[in-house]
Amino acid sequence: MSTEPSKADVPIVVEFTGGLELLFSNQRKHRLLLPSSGEKGQPANTAFLVRYLCENVMKDKRKEMFIIDGTVRPGILVLINDADWELEGGDQYELKKNDNILFVSTLHGG
Amino acid sequence: MAPTPCELCKTTRALVVRPKNHQKLCKTCFINIFETEIHNTITANSLFFSGERVAIGASGGKDSTVLASVLKTLNKRYHYGLNLVLLSIDEGIKGYRDDSLETVKRNAVQYDMPLEIVGYDELYGWTMDQVVEQIGKKGNCTYCGVFRRQALDRGAARLGIKHVVTGHNADDIAETVMMNLLRGDLPRLARATSIVTASAASDIKRSKPLKYAYEKEIVYYALHKGLDYFTTECIYSPEAFRGSARTLIKNLEKVRPSAILDVVRSGEDMARLVPEEVSGVGKSGKDILVVEGEAEGAGGCGSANGRTSGGEMADMEKQLLENEKSQGNEMEITLKGQKHDRNCKNLNRMPRKLPKQQMGKCARCGYLSSQDICKACMLLEGLNKNRPKTQIQVSVERKTVIQR
Numbered sequence: 333m334s335t336e337p338s339k340a341d342v343p344i345v346v347e348f349t350g351g352l353e354l355l356f357s358n359q360r361k362h363r364l365l366l367p368s369s370g371e372k373g374q375p376a377n378t379a380f381l382v383r384y385l386c387e388n389v390m391k392d393k394r395k396e397m398f399i400i401d402g403t404v405r406p407g408i409l410v411l412i413n414d415a416d417w418e419l420e421g422g423d424q425y426e427l428k429k430n431d432n433i434l435f436v437s438t439l440h441g442g
Numbered sequence: 443m444a445p446t447p448c449e450l451c452k453t454t455r456a457l458v459v460r461p462k463n464h465q466k467l468c469k470t471c472f473i474n475i476f477e478t479e480i481h482n483t484i485t486a487n488s489l490f491f492s493g494e495r496v497a498i499g500a501s502g503g504k505d506s507t508v509l510a511s512v513l514k515t516l517n518k519r520y521h522y523g524l525n526l527v528l529l530s531i532d533e534g535i536k537g538y539r540d541d542s543l544e545t546v547k548r549n550a551v552q553y554d555m556p557l558e559i560v561g562y563d564e565l566y567g568w569t570m571d572q573v574v575e576q577i578g579k580k581g582n583c584t585y586c587g588v589f590r591r592q593a594l595d596r597g598a599a600r601l602g603i604k605h606v607v608t609g610h611n612a613d614d615i616a617e618t619v620m621m622n623l624l625r626g627d628l629p630r631l632a633r634a635t636s637i638v639t640a641s642a643a644s645d646i647k648r649s650k651p652l653k654y655a656y657e658k659e660i661v662y663y664a665l666h667k668g669l670d671y672f673t674t675e676c677i678y679s680p681e682a683f684r685g686s687a688r689t690l691i692k693n694l695e696k697v698r699p700s701a702i703l704d705v706v707r708s709g710e711d712m713a714r715l716v717p718e719e720v721s722g723v724g725k726s727g728k729d730i731l732v733v734e735g736e737a738e739g740a741g742g743c744g745s746a747n748g749r750t751s752g753g754e755m756a757d758m759e760k761q762l763l764e765n766e767k768s769q770g771n772e773m774e775i776t777l778k779g780q781k782h783d784r785n786c787k788n789l790n791r792m793p794r795k796l797p798k799q800q801m802g803k804c805a806r807c808g809y810l811s812s813q814d815i816c817k818a819c820m821l822l823e824g825l826n827k828n829r830p831k832t833q834i835q836v837s838v839e840r841k842t843v844i845q846r
Contacts, residue, residue, distance in 0.1 A: 350504075350661065351673040406692035409661060415457045416662075419446050419466060437673070438504075438661045439688075 341365035342376055342427050346385065350437035352408065355392040362389060366427060378410065379403065379423035381433065398435075409436040450475070457666070461656045461699035469666045476663050480651055481516050487637050489649050490605070492523035497558070497603045499594055500528040502545035502672040505609030508660045509652055511669055513607070514553045528553075529597045529606065531590055532561040534569020538677050545672040552670065560597035562589050566822055574678055576828060582678050585825075588817045592809060598646050610650040613657035613695075616702045617687045619709035624687070632713035635706065645810075656702060658695075 346362045353360045370380035379402075386399050397405065403423060404410055410417040411434040412425055427433075445455040446466050454468035460475075467475065484490060498513065500506045510528060517524045530546045533539050543559065550557035563569045566589060574582050598606050615635060622631035633639065638649045652660065664671055694701040803809065804816035811817075 349673070351675065354674070406689070406696045409658065411457075411665075414469075415445075415455065416459045418459045419456055436661055436665060438657045439692075 340368040344431045347434045352437045375426045378425045407439040495525040495603045497527045497529040497598045497606045499608040500530050500546050502542035504671045507671040509609040528555050528557040530559045531593045542672040560593045592818050605647050611652045611657050616705040621687045632716040635709040635713045
């Protein structure tokens with residue numbers, strides 16, 4: 333990322349697997365500095381992270397493979413520090429320093 | 443937010459929310475309950491007998507990898523006395539199957555199971571790459587599906603094994619129920635819900651131990667156990683009806699997670715209402731007669747809708763294509779005819795299993811078949827007719843290039 337690190341940025345690790353890595357430069361692990369507040373000054377939560385990833389990290393044009401109706405596509409699991417994001421408040425979870433967010437597609441097989 | 447404790451052990455941090463009942467579980471309790479439920483499915487349906495040799499249709503994808511891992515664990519824990527073997531099909535798709543087969547080879551080492559690979563090339567003289575080169579991407583899943591079913595049977599026969607298990611999960615079954623409902627295909631709806639299918643075309647039985655397992659939980663299991671599975675889609679998979687059914691199911695799950703198992707149960711209930719002579723299903727709902735080439739395949743195939751599942755795709759795409767064809771898109775005359783034959787047979791057939799004598803052998807390949815010539819040979823005939831022409835064209839082009 334070209335963004336200048338600032339004190340306010342939240343360093344996190346985002347991982348993609350289950351086929352999603354193909355949409356993210358074929359790279360499983362991404363270290364990011366997420367702005368600490370969202371577009372409207374709200375705290376950076378996972379809903380903002382998903383939009384941020386879509387706009388800033390995802391180079392693949394097929395955005396609908398990752399995001400549908402403004403949120404993660406049904407069939408993609410989101411784990412916050414190994415736990416289902418439902419247990420952590422879903423898309424309202426506010427990201428903290430060194431969080432690990434894992435996106436896993438259940439939609440691919442082999 | 444304070445960590446949520448596991449609802450079972452009450453001590454460890456919950457990591458998983460079970461879709462079917464919202465139960466919040468830690469990793470250990472989840473893995474334990476997931477395995478126990480598969481064990482319950484196996485015992486409730488008497489899927490295995492002690493000393494049985496069982497081939498796991500292994501594609502390297504999440505479903506069959508989880509199936510192999512769970513069966514390995516249960517076999518040891520509950521002393522099933524099973525002799526487990528991995529059976530993989532090499533469809534001959536470069537950049538897809540060759541990679542996923544590497545995963546299966548690693549699995550064979552990890553699970554300490556023998557691995558048998560059966561290739562379309564050796565069985566039929568055609569790889570899927572060659573088939574697609576000839577017929578194009580449209581409709582190629584029909585070939586793949588027909589070839590796969592025989593290939594699994596032949597692979598099992600080669601090993602002297604009479605039982606193949608596949609990784610079909612609850613989501614797959616729910617999709618199939620929805621698709622057959624949407625098409626008005628009640629006989630198939632009835633057959634698709636069955637956990638065990640016996641085939642008129644072979645003496646090899648198929649079963650689906652993961653039938654009641656959510657895809658979501660299968661992925662959780664694979665993740666939390668750190669299983670090694672392969673996740674690229676088939677490069678030839680088309681966007682199709684199944685993709686829409688899949689999206690529908692996944693959207694339903696989001697609103698109401700229990701919907702998937704509910705659809706499976708509804709499918710089973712509807713199956714009971716379908717007369718035996720139509721469905722070929724006994725009232726027990728467990729043991730089913732499947733007409734040649736019709737049961738679910740295993741191995742990988744997929745839909746470009748961003749989804750491929752561990753094995754059921756090819757078969758469904760095949761069924762889908764057949765169905766579309768039979769509705770008047772005259773794409774594949776041979777199949778259309780077979781579909782018709784099959785339906786007649788379904789209506790006239792005695793319920794339950796056909797006696798062996800009624801099964802003939804394919805006049806071409808000698809494979810068990812309910813028809814004079816088996817479906818694979820019919821498809822091959824069409825392919826082979828055009829082959830010389832194609833080969834000459836190719837070689838001319840190559841020569842031209844070389845000469846330049």
